[in-house]
Amino acid sequence: xxxxxxxxxxxKRLIEYNTTTFTTICxxxxxxxxxxxxxxxxxEVLYAMCDLLGMGDLxxxxxxx
Numbered sequence: 001x002x003x004x005x006x007x008x009x010x011x012k013r014l015i016e017y018n019t020t021t022f023t024t025i026c027x028x029x030x031x032x033x034x035x036x037x038x039x040x041x042x043x044e045v046l047y048a049m050c051d052l053l054g055m056g057d058l059x060x061x062x063x064x065x
Contacts, residue, residue: 002044003051010049017041 004010017038023030050058 002048004045004048007049007052010045010052014042014045017045 002013004013021032023032047059050056
């Protein structure tokens with residue numbers, strides 16, 4: 001789980017995720033990241049930001065039951 005030291009670090013990570021072209025090795029083949037991969041990475045950082053702000057209740061907002 002990603003645990004930033006501060007909000008600046010978390011925001012910087014989100015910017016990096018959304019401005020970099022990522023590739024993944026899947027079954028020995030390289031492929032570009034899918035939108036689902038980017039969403040998962042973004043959510044991990046957003047959840048960490050919620051924790052830093054004391055808004056852990058937002059982590060459950062929008063998740064399927």
